[in-house]
Amino acid sequence: MSQERKAQAAAAASHKGAAVAAASRTSSKPQFTRRYPRFTIDVRLQVKMFQAGEFRACWGRSTEMGQDGIGATLTGSLEPGEIVTLEIPLPLTPYPIKVRAIVRYRQGLRYGFEFLTLNDSQRDTVRRVCEYLASQS
Numbered sequence: 001m002s003q004e005r006k007a008q009a010a011a012a013a014s015h016k017g018a019a020v021a022a023a024s025r026t027s028s029k030p031q032f033t034r035r036y037p038r039f040t041i042d043v044r045l046q047v048k049m050f051q052a053g054e055f056r057a058c059w060g061r062s063t064e065m066g067q068d069g070i071g072a073t074l075t076g077s078l079e080p081g082e083i084v085t086l087e088i089p090l091p092l093t094p095y096p097i098k099v100r101a102i103v104r105y106r107q108g109l110r111y112g113f114e115f116l117t118l119n120d121s122q123r124d125t126v127r128r129v130c131e132y133l134a135s136q137s
Contacts, residue, residue, distance in 0.1 A: 034066060034068075035066075035067075035068055036066040036067040036068050036130070037066060037130075037134070038064040038065065038066045038071070039064060039065055039066065039130055039133035039134055039136075039137065040063070040064055040133065040137070041062050041063075041064060041065045041070075041090075041091075041129075041133055042061060042062060042063070043061070043062050043088060043089050043090065043091075044059060044060070044061060044062075044089070045059070045060055045061070045062055045070075045072060045086055045087060045088045045089070045096075046058075046059055046060075046086070046087040047059075047060060047072075047074060047076060047078070047084050047085070047086055048084060048085040048086075048087070049076075049078065049082060049083075049084045049085070051082075056076065057076075058074055058075045058076025059074070059075050060072040060073055060074035060075060060076075060111075061073050062088070063110070065126075065129070065130065065133070066130065067123075067126055067127055067130055068114060068115055069101070069104065069112060069113050069114040069115055070086070070088065070101075070112075070113050070115075071110065071111065071112050071113070072110070072111055072113070073109050073110050073111075074109060074111055075109075078103045078106065078111060079103065079106065080103050080104060080105055080106055081102065081103060082102070082103045083100060083101070083102055083103075083116070084100070084101055084102075084103065084113070085098060085099070085100055085101075086098070086099050086100075086101050086113060090125065090126075090129045091129055091132060091133075092125070092128060092129055092132055093125055093129070097122050097125060097126070099115050099116070099117055099118055099122060100115075100116045100117040101113035101114060101115050101116055102114050102116055
């Protein structure tokens with residue numbers, strides 16, 4: 001590679017790094033790429049977890065949902081990496097779906113969960129609900 005090309009590549013990498021650093025300083029949301037779009041949803045959900053040797057539960061309100069996860073504000077305290085059970089009443093369904101999820105991020109009382117154990121029926125339900133939510137936007 002010529003010296004000029006090396007210099008151009010180094011300048012581009014430096015510029016990209018500075019842009020990423022600036023974005024992370026100005027944005028309060030985690031910086032990552034989602035596999036599926038998120039849609040606004042406001043439902044009361046229950047979170048069940050095993051902490052300090054006992055089963056516990058807390059309530060929350062969802063904020064957004066996609067085919068692979070859900071965001072919520074909770075009354076309890078969780079840490080990223082914890083595995084929980086979510087019970088989520090969704091539009092278009094007569095009963096709440098019950099799914100295992102992992103806490104992917106936490107910002108104060110706001111949490112992001114990634115679904116771990118959706119069966120085919122639940123996956124279809126979540127997909128249909130996301131399509132419905134997209135049409136409501």
